[in-house]
Amino acid sequence: MTNDSEKIITRFAPSPTGPAHIGSIRTALFNYLLSKKLGGSFILRIEDTDKERSKVEWEHMLIRSLKWLGFSWDEGPIIVEGQESIFDRTNYSIRYIGNKGPYRQSERTEIYKKYLQKLLDEGHAYYCFCTKEEIEAQKNYLMSIGESPVYKGTCRNLTKEEVVERIEQGKKCVIRFKTPESQKISFEDLIKGKITFDTETLGDFVIAKDLETPLYNFTCIVDDFEMAVTHVLRGEEHISNTPKQIAMLNALGAKHPFYAHMPLILGQEKKKLSKRDAETSLDEYYKDGYLPEAIINFVAFLGWNPGTEKEIYSMKELIADFSIEKIQKSGAVFNPEKLDWINGLYIRKKPIAELTDLCLPFLIGSKLIEPYTETSFRTTDTQQIITKNRIEKAVLLYQERMKKLSEISEFIDFLFKNEINYEKSLLKWKEMTDEEIISSLKISIGLISHIEEFEKSEIEKVIFAEAEKMPNRGNILWPFRVALSGKQSSAGPAEIAELLGKEKCLDRLELAIKKITYA
């Protein structure tokens, strides 16, 4: 329990209408960083007032992504206590109750209803009976004469009797906020500076379909107030919602939180991020083998920088160095190449045992191996048992080559497969003739068949000694390496030879000879 009303409280308020994406993660991250930096709380609020589009599945997916990336939030509602009326906000303290979160707006209808009723009772909101068609026509007209297309308040001054009469006639209605006329609403945006709006450009906007069905702008301010949110960090697309929210908060007699509107994340064309620019779902990044720490690091630098040349940051370091002042004012183009670079960097930094564990699901997923015991696997192709230890060795060879975990399968599939497919021409190094390749392979067979201790250092010694005798080392090394891996590029010849084992190496070298002879 805490009574510190000075405490920073931020929130991440996604609507469960789709998976988490890069943009939503950055919003979550910056709110998280700010609260952690200042020792405050971070709230997760699910904005599921739109019953049609919201799905619990999306909510679960959102939470899964957040957890994967290492977020934690202060669960459970903050109770406003010590008050007779929830509308009395002059003196309140907050208390945290665990294990009840996250907040779900769909479960808070009664709360919104009270505030809605209050607005209605005090004349700050009214019932509107205009049809959608009427609104649309008005909007088009206003745009045609060069004015802000807003609701002009046809139903604004309906008397109580008129309202009752229309309701009794069964006319459909919504609840609109009575926006103050000819007023300037300003707020000090923590990123953009002072922003001013004229209420004339706002119009009387809809805040609820009915008492039980409040809409976004309204539930948002009620919750931010009820949860004592102090700082709202959100995307720039919300700038135009801000004066509306402040006007409602004013009507409720509440102070508004600090706002910070972050620039948008843009696609290659400097347009809104689309499928062509980035994965729509964070799940895709998981499936591609991106590391959560790489994503966090990358996303943090989309519109923020520490002002130094340091750019590799763990979550902990981000918390330490984060500051709103350093958030950029202009939009940032999402750059997948840099993400890949950072991901590769984190992969190289991973302890090998940990990296192997991360790669295993990808190997299993691409049907190369299947789990056998705790410490071993069975190759799908040949049903042979392969120890985790040996897989670890393979992963180690490719650690510095990987940009994404998913690439591991293509890199080391030759270790698990019985037969490897490659073009015969791949065996040829530079200008070698078929005869030279065959002779090269035969030399290799002769050399390695005599090696007792089939280890990298030993194989290297023998093979390289022979290669030195050639006009070009590649004459021995290239056909040898290709015969074993079947690939244009791979780890070193001795390394993969050790990995494969003597017997398999000999088999593959013979096979390579046959490939040329009988092609």
Add this chain to the structure above:
RNA sequence: GGCCCUAUCGUCUAACGGUUAGGACACCAGAUUUUCAAUCUGACAAUCAGGGUUCGAUUCCCUGUAGGGUCACCA
């Protein structure tokens, strides 16, 4: 169209009014390699335009231009 926001290398960005405008990714070249990667070295590359203010402007002001956001009974 109204309102609002923004403007430094291709991209992410640094530069309390005074710097040869710095760094990173990408790209290119070199070193190292049998290959690929990693690593190291180097090269290329930017202050949107026009006016002010100032001894001096990337930085402050204005105008223009361009881009973006928003104008839902979505969030």
